[in-house]
Amino acid sequence: MKQLIVEIDETTEARIIIAAKTAGLSAQQWLKRIIDEKTVSSWPDSVKALAGSWQDVPFAEELRSGEGREKTY
Known part of the structure; x- marks a missing residue:
């Protein structure tokens, strides 16, 4: 399995940890x-x-069938 190193700030790290724990x-x-x-x-x-x-x-096509025609009321 490959490893990936990502730099994140402390606030983001805390949010990830909390979300992960909440999800078990x-x-x-x-x-x-x-x-x-x-x-x-x-x-x-x-x-x-x-x-x-x-x-x-x-x-x-059905919705547009009356386009271009003048409506009569």
Whole structure:
């Protein structure tokens, strides 16, 4: 496993330690989790499953079908 040295100020270090303890993790585990979450390259399956689930929403073409026409009231 590789090691990475990062210089941080004392306030940031304290925040990391507190957040890690709150999550029940070591500082290294907590930082890895944050990095994994922030560098994800695809949508989670739960989000992918939502695609097409709103059938009652009109498509853009339908919404724009009246554009350019004068409205009569």
